[in-house]
Amino acid sequence: MKVGIYFLIFITAFIFSCGVKGNPYPPYSTKPKPIEDIKVKQQGDKFVVYFNYQKLYTDDNPIKEPIYFEIYKNKNKFNTEIKEYGGYYYFFDKDKEACYYIIVKTKRNKSNPSKEVCIKIDENIPEKPEISKIYNTEESVIIQIKGNEKEFNIYKVSDEEDYSPVYIAKTDKNIFEDKDVVLNTKYCYYITSNKDNIESEKSQIKCIIFKDEIPPNPPKNARLIIKDGVGFIIWDESDSKDVIGYKIYKNGKVMNQIPLKTYYFEDKDYKEGDIYTITAIDKANNESEGITIK
Structure with missing residues (x-):
C-alpha cells in the first residue's frame, strides 16, 4: 500500500514538474547592427563619407528607439553634422589624410564599429564641368x-x-x-x-x-472601306512610342472623346462624301496632326 502511495506522489510530482516551463526564447537583442557599407571619396578638395543604414538590432528586429552615429576620425571622436538624402547618410570633411569609422548608439547599447575607411587627398583635381x-x-x-x-x-x-x-x-x-x-x-x-x-x-x-509638350507623329496609311453601307476606317499606328490611342473626326466633329486603342473604326451612319480625320494622342494628351481620308 505504501509503495502505491509513493508511486502516486512520484508520478504527480513528475507531471507537475513537466508542466512548469521556462522561457523557450532568448531575450531580445538591444544591440544595433553595425554599419556595413561605409564609403569615402574625394569630391573637389574635400572628403565625402557616406553610408546606408537599416535600423535593426542584431536579431533583425527593427529599432524603435532613437539612434545616433558616433564618428571616429583617426581613432578619435569627430563631431560634425550628418545629413541624410535618398536613404544615405553623409558628412563632409577637409584634411590631407584621414581614416574614419562609425558606431551606432542608442540609450541602451551600441553597435560594433563599422569597418575603417581611409583616404588621402589628391591634388590633381579634375576641372569642374x-x-x-x-x-x-x-x-x-x-x-x-x-x-x-x-x-x-x-x-x-x-x-x-x-x-x-x-x-x-x-x-x-x-x-x-x-x-x-x-x-x-x-x-x-x-x-x-x-x-x-x-x-x-x-x-x-x-x-x-x-512636361511632354511635343505632339506625337500622326498615324499612317489610312484607308476607307465601304461595305453594305458601313464605313470601315483602317490605319497603321503612329511610330511615336508614347501614343495611348487615336481620335476620329467626321466632317470636323470628334466621334470619340476617349482615345481608341485599336487601329480601325466602324461608322454605321456613313454617307457618301463624309470626310474622316484620324489623330494620335500621347500620354500627356498631346494630339498629333491629322491624316484625312474621304
Whole structure:
C-alpha cells in the first residue's frame, strides 16, 4: 500500500514538474547592427563619407528607439553634422589624410564599429564641368554637359538646395538622357567630372519640370472601306512610342472623346462624301496632326 502511495506522489510530482516551463526564447537583442557599407571619396578638395543604414538590432528586429552615429576620425571622436538624402547618410570633411569609422548608439547599447575607411587627398583635381542646357523630350530629360574631362557623374536631386552623395549614372559623352521621370514633376541635376576616381567640385544645379509638350507623329496609311453601307476606317499606328490611342473626326466633329486603342473604326451612319480625320494622342494628351481620308 505504501509503495502505491509513493508511486502516486512520484508520478504527480513528475507531471507537475513537466508542466512548469521556462522561457523557450532568448531575450531580445538591444544591440544595433553595425554599419556595413561605409564609403569615402574625394569630391573637389574635400572628403565625402557616406553610408546606408537599416535600423535593426542584431536579431533583425527593427529599432524603435532613437539612434545616433558616433564618428571616429583617426581613432578619435569627430563631431560634425550628418545629413541624410535618398536613404544615405553623409558628412563632409577637409584634411590631407584621414581614416574614419562609425558606431551606432542608442540609450541602451551600441553597435560594433563599422569597418575603417581611409583616404588621402589628391591634388590633381579634375576641372569642374557645367550643365550647358537642360530640356525635355517626349519621354525624357536631356542634359548637355560642357567639360574637358572624359567621364562625368550625373547626380539627381529634388531641389536647388539638395545634395546626394551617390550619382545615378556615369557617362563618357557630353549629353545624358534621363528616362526615369514622371510627368509634371520637378527634377534637379548637377554633375562632376571624374578622373582616376577623383571627382571635381560639383557643377551648378539646374532644375526642370518634366512636361511632354511635343505632339506625337500622326498615324499612317489610312484607308476607307465601304461595305453594305458601313464605313470601315483602317490605319497603321503612329511610330511615336508614347501614343495611348487615336481620335476620329467626321466632317470636323470628334466621334470619340476617349482615345481608341485599336487601329480601325466602324461608322454605321456613313454617307457618301463624309470626310474622316484620324489623330494620335500621347500620354500627356498631346494630339498629333491629322491624316484625312474621304
